[in-house]
Amino acid sequence: MRLVLCAVSTIALSGCSWLGGYTSEGYQSYNKGQAQSGAYAYNQGGYQNSASRCQIQSPQQPIPRGCDPASVTLATSAYGASNNYGATNGFPQRPQFGQPTQTSGSYGSHASVANQQGSNYRRQKSALRKPKFRGTLSLGGEKSFSGDAFDYADFPTIPATGLPSDPTINYIPNVYAEGSTSGSVASGQTVTTNYTAGPRDAASPLLYDRKTAKSKSFDDVWSTPARIAIGGEYILSPKNTVFVNAAYSAAEGKSGTAASVVATLFRTETTQAYDDMNMADGPASVNTFFIPDEEIATFSADFSDMKRYDLEVGARHYFNPISKSDGLNTVTPFVSASAGASHYNAVSYKTDQKQRFYEQAFNDPDGESTQFYNIDGQETKVELYDSQWVPSGQLNAGVEWQVTPRTGLAFETGVRVEGARKYSNDEKGDTNIAIPFTIRGSYNF
Numbered sequence: 001m002r003l004v005l006c007a008v009s010t011i012a013l014s015g016c017s018w019l020g021g022y023t024s025e026g027y028q029s030y031n032k033g034q035a036q037s038g039a040y041a042y043n044q045g046g047y048q049n050s051a052s053r054c055q056i057q058s059p060q061q062p063i064p065r066g067c068d069p070a071s072v073t074l075a076t077s078a079y080g081a082s083n084n085y086g087a088t089n090g091f092p093q094r095p096q097f098g099q100p101t102q103t104s105g106s107y108g109s110h111a112s113v114a115n116q117q118g119s120n121y122r123r124q125k126s127a128l129r130k131p132k133f134r135g136t137l138s139l140g141g142e143k144s145f146s147g148d149a150f151d152y153a154d155f156p157t158i159p160a161t162g163l164p165s166d167p168t169i170n171y172i173p174n175v176y177a178e179g180s181t182s183g184s185v186a187s188g189q190t191v192t193t194n195y196t197a198g199p200r201d202a203a204s205p206l207l208y209d210r211k212t213a214k215s216k217s218f219d220d221v222w223s224t225p226a227r228i229a230i231g232g233e234y235i236l237s238p239k240n241t242v243f244v245n246a247a248y249s250a251a252e253g254k255s256g257t258a259a260s261v262v263a264t265l266f267r268t269e270t271t272q273a274y275d276d277m278n279m280a281d282g283p284a285s286v287n288t289f290f291i292p293d294e295e296i297a298t299f300s301a302d303f304s305d306m307k308r309y310d311l312e313v314g315a316r317h318y319f320n321p322i323s324k325s326d327g328l329n330t331v332t333p334f335v336s337a338s339a340g341a342s343h344y345n346a347v348s349y350k351t352d353q354k355q356r357f358y359e360q361a362f363n364d365p366d367g368e369s370t371q372f373y374n375i376d377g378q379e380t381k382v383e384l385y386d387s388q389w390v391p392s393g394q395l396n397a398g399v400e401w402q403v404t405p406r407t408g409l410a411f412e413t414g415v416r417v418e419g420a421r422k423y424s425n426d427e428k429g430d431t432n433i434a435i436p437f438t439i440r441g442s443y444n445f
Contacts (some may be wrong), residue, residue, distance in 0.1 A: 005217075131406075131444035136243070139231040139439030143415060144218035146431035150258075150301075150349075150384065151215035154430075155423045158382050165382065167299040167351060168211040168259045174199035176296075178359045185278045192270045195358035196295050197263040208263035209293065216258070218432055222251035222306045229310070233442065239318045245338070247310040253303035258351065261297040266290045267362050289362070296356040298372070303384075309344040310392065314338025318400070330402040336405065339393040342418060347385040353378040383424045390419040394436060410440040 054067035055075045062070055085353040104330065152166045179194040199209050206378025229247035236242060267289040273281040316336040353375040360371050418432040 036256070042126050100134045102306065107266040115366070134408075134442045134444045135147050136229075136231045136233055136245070136440055136442045138227070138231070138245070138247070138438050138440040139222045140227050140229075140436060142227065142249075142434040142436040143224060144432055146216060146433035147420075148215040149218045149221040149429070149432075150303075151429065152213050153215070154427045155384070155425060157425065158380075159425050160383065162276050166213045166259060167353065168261055168297075169208075171211075171261055171297060173208055173261065173263050173296060176355050177213060177359070178357070180359075188274050188281075191273050192272075194266075194268045194270075195362070196266045196268070196444045197294075197356075198266065200264040200290075200292055208261050208296070210262050211259065212262075213259040216256075216301070218434070220254065221303045222253055222254065225249040225306065225308070227310075227436075227438075229365040234317070241316045241318075242314070243316060243336075243338075244313045245310070245340075249306075249308040249310065251306045253305050253347075253349075255300060255302040256302035257298050259299040260295055262293055263296050264290050264292045265294050265296070265356075265358055265361050267359075291361055291365075294361060299351055300353045300354070301349045301351050303347075304347055306347065309343045310340060311342075312338045312340030312392070312394075322399075329346055332400050332402070334398060334400060334412075335397045336398075336412070336414075337394075337397075339391075342392045344381065344385065344387060344421060346387045348381055348383045349381065351378075351380045385421050385429075386424055388421060390421055390437075392418045394415065396436070396438075398438075400442075407442045408442040408444075410442070411438070412440065413437045414424070 009408050054064055054072045055073060056062075056064070057075050059074065064067055073164045094299045155165050157163065158165050174196050177194065179192065181190055181192045183190040197208065199206055227247055227249040229245045231243055231245035232239050269287045269289075270284050271287075272284040275281045305353040314337055316334055318332050318334045321330045321332045323329070354372040355375050357371050357373060364371075394414055394416035396412045396414035398410055398414075400408050400410040402408050414436060414437045418434070420428045422428055
């Protein structure tokens with residue numbers, strides 16, 4: 001009977017609440033009184049977690065069918081104040097449905113956990129969207145340190161003419177002999193001066209003392225090649241990628257001495273006296289002077305420009321970062337390997353000859369600017385290489401700097417090996433081994 005009276009009194013005192021006219025203060029006061037017992041809060045929470053069909057397990061779960069959004073509650077695994085559930089008097093928290101991907105953060109002590117879970121969810125979702133492809137643009141060059149671009153031993157004759165490629169073979173020093181005569185028979189004396197060149201040892205089989213006809217390295221023939229490349233890179237995993245590049249390289253041809261001849265210069269003075277009958281008056285007197293080890297002829301070669309197209313495929317492996325700051329400004333070392341093919345244009349060179357003034361060497365030994373002259377008509381064009389493909393490959397190491405989430409900058413160097421080219425006489429030349437140096441920019445798509 002006492003319970004009935006209490007129930008009637010409660011209904012009478014809170015009659016306005018049944019009509020929807022109750023105030024939030026009154027409702028909270030009511031809840032507070034009920035929550036003090038602890039049992040009601042526990043039972044209410046347990047009921048809501050187990051019985052309500054309009055309950056969701058996570059903020060990302062859709063609204064159950066047939067439920068008013070305002071009546072949907074968020075279930076938690078904790079009960080009562082001991083698990084921070086009683087912070088809102090034992091009632092489940094209501095999520096905000098205006099933003100289905102995250103909770104508001106304005107509901108109870110569990111909101112921060114929900115936000116963290118939502119953040120983790122978003123990070124996992126972003127991880128699935130990590131870029132798989134990036135484009136690259138590279139600039140660089142290379143320095144050859146092994147192999148000859150031109151060797152007389154491999155290219156002994158010129159295919160077009162059949163003549164020796166070494167111009168010193170057919171060189172005859174005394175073709176360029178000089179001389180003069182002073183006085184006359186009528187005056188009673190003549191002095192004839194001859195300037196020649198030859199071996200110091202008269203018994204030598206050569207027409208001069210020695211020659212130099214050295215091979216030319218790739219660096220002797222061309223300037224440092226400049227290279228530009230574009231490519232694409234596919235990201236297999238956080239540490240491994242594969243790439244393909246297309247590149248263009250160019251270098252200016254150099255000009256320099258290809259061969260030279262060293263000989264001994266001779267000046268021979270022959271003096272002859274004549275009598276009144278214009279007859280030789282006794283034997284002539286001969287005086288000889290010489291200058292040893294003089295360069296008497298040089299042959300230069302002016303090489304054409306080099307143009308090269310490269311195609312390569314390769315793989316790159318990244319190590320752990322050596323400098324890291326929240327994913328940005330990360331510096332990561334890496335190694336890479338690639339193989340491909342390179343196409344070269346045809347290469348030729350022009351030769352010309354400079355000859356020493358024999359007389360000038362005696363009369364003005366310090367006048368270097370006037371001691372050589374060009375031989376007209378001696379310029380010859382020689383086809384050295386035909387256009388062709390050669391295999392190539394390289395190993396690189398470097399570091400990559402993640403400038404922004406989408407862009408990176410890498411610096412790399414290594415060793416590049418290129419197959420030997422064939423001369424125009426079908427003889428194979430040398431393998432070119434070079435050190436490349438590259439700066440590479442990348443953009444994630």
